[in-house]
Amino acid sequence: MSASFLHDAVLYLAAAVFFVPVAKRLGMGSVLGYLIGGIIIGPFFLGFVGEEGKDIMHFAEFGVVMMLFLIGLELEPTAFWRMRKIIFGTGILQMGATTLLCSAALLSLGFPWRAAVACGLALSMSSTAIVMQTLREKGLTKTQSGRSSFAVLLFQDIAVIPILALLPLLASSGIPVSSAGHASSLTEGLPGWAQTLVLLAATNAVVLAGRFLFVPFLRFIARIRLRELFTAAALLIVIATADLMTIVGLSPALGTFLAGVVLANSEFRHELESDIEPFKGVLLGLFFIAVGASINFTLILANPFTVALLVFGLMAIKATVLFTTGKFSRLSFDQNMIFTLGLSQVGEFAFVLFAFISQLKILSAHWTDMMMGATAISMTVTPLLLLVNDRLVLPRFGTKESADAKEADIIDARDPVIIVGFGHFGSTVGRFLRANGVNAVILDNDSDRVDLLRKMGCNVHYGDATRVDILKNAGAAEARLLIAAIDSPETNLFLVNTIKKEFPHLKIMVRAKSRTDAYELIDAGVENIYRESLDTSVRLGIDALVALGFRKYSATRAGQNFIKYDEAALKKLAAHRHDQDAYIFNSRKQIELQEQLLTSDQEASPNLNDHAWDSESLKENISKEP
């Protein structure tokens, strides 16, 4: 390991560790933190990293590959199939129109048509990395805008392959090309039909391997019970797939995406997710830093107006097309603004495409640098635009953050309850309270839902509930009770910690998804934890007993006892949990937990020991009497 490698690692990691928390504190997303970190340590400001930034970028692009693997993992084939219309509909509309308009604009600037078309295609890409990261941080992945963004990005990621295949056709004849911009490709020099065959074979190989090779392989590895080995295996699958794809000249991102989709149905889904996630996170962060560092400020300062015009023009075109696409998809104003601004940048695939275009000599080196610079700047600007949208545009023109004034007269005292998250869980709680005359303040970050609730006369605040100012607006300082009913356990935990710190008087009641989440909450000092699966499954169990011929009351009592016992067991096991060997697999952990539970069930037998209304001891007594 060379000293310079260690030196670089220190620089990049330090930039991440320093700038991301600062960005987070200031209410900007982590992406912006990375990008700013990159700019600061880049050649223009501190000059800690120079030209090698480009190499780092190549390395860090692998973060994008891993991200697509993870996206694939979360997308089961059936879900993918269900989304096909929105993926192709919005995708074709967005890419087609953007390419057309960008190409036309570049033509009018005097570009030759080949270059204009090639650049148009590259510029129609948006950044999956930035958008998905941002949406996830804001908890917007499941909203309308989240879905539409995802659909467009997925279509673009898929479209990269045919574009890479078609670009050589745009090159002036006579230039020898290596396919897809990758140095050595097996398909090189093969006739067109053979290339197609190889591509199809490779795609099928990934799908088949996913089914018949990866899963048995992972099962084998899992049985060895070495956590690091499983991580290695997961990495091996991702990297090998990427490698195979590169060899045959396909996009490695798409290959791993495919592998992810195939593995989405396997039992290792969550393990793979948790194993790859940190690598993805770090590499993606590195990638953003590299993007920041690669911005060629010298070039920009030499042509400030051209670059500014380029960035502004590009983003304006992209935004216009996106806004129209959003209109077609019937997004509300709020959702459409997030969709439009979120995707208005030029994405990381554009770097790949521009590099290839330049290699094909379709575009001059000068303009390639300009384009890459514009791409990097647009990526940096996106989080800022979203921030402006969040703080300035939406509060004024969209769904307002605070409720209407007339709401305030009806309830003169502040509502004593705040419900955070109004999905299927929170809404049930809210409806129940409302049915009993308690009007809770609702906090949600899905603007469509907020609109609907406003129309129904609810006191709804719109925004990210983990932000202290929004909580304050919702009346957290005066409220008595806060119900955290957000779907994501991490966000709930984060919220709990914020409340404990900022509003210590508030009584917190938290929804927990699983036992593990409940443990985390217990560790965070929460007393009122409601596992969403507990009561319902016990109720089902009660009905099952009744169906088997148990008396309803006995079954009901057994259920009540079981819940009581299980809550107590939760508290007890939570204390012992930390003694456990930390190096066991996630699912292994689950099974051991089950085992522990079943054993203690046997010991305690919460229901078999129910002597209620039992006359056995009385009978014994009587029969002993003379």
Place this chain on the structure above:
Amino acid sequence: MNKILILFAHPRFEKSKINRALLTNVGQIYEVSLHDLYEEYPDFNVDIEREKELLRAQDIIVWHHPFYLYSAPALLKQWMDLVLEHGWAHGNRGNNLKDKLIFNVLTIGGTREAYAARGHNKFTIGEFLTPFEQTAALCKMTYLPPFAVHGTHLLTEKDLAGYARLYQTLLERLAQGTFEIETIRNYAYLNDWLAEETGATP
């Protein structure tokens, strides 16, 4: 013919041999309907309107329950508190139950002898049942003496079958309606009346 409603309250019916025996054949009597409270309301959330509707159609109501600690299981008390509302069952305008017959059917661990001033339990069953008796009176109903099975822990299979037959005879007799209320009210137990009238014993 009289329509009879058995309000049955037993939290552990599945473990009670005597009650299983008693209730085996009551369904065969056309006029009798069985209302199993712990099965209907395992959550104690008694549907008051439904219960009122049910009561309206009856001539005779039976509180059938084990005699736990000198009284009825909790759900039967809950039922009484909720259903026998002022203004419906009692009070000036509460005449919906007026002149209906009502009595307790009890399964009791102790012997009949133990329920006497000098016995183990100091009071008679009739004395212990005064809250029920007065509730009936408040609701303008006619309260009959109880039908009781004593010493339930020591019953043989033959005894069980005998009591089941006896309960069936009682219900049939009451359904037919060919009896003098004033005569019946002279007995301490309905068991005694049956023995005298029909010679039926367990």
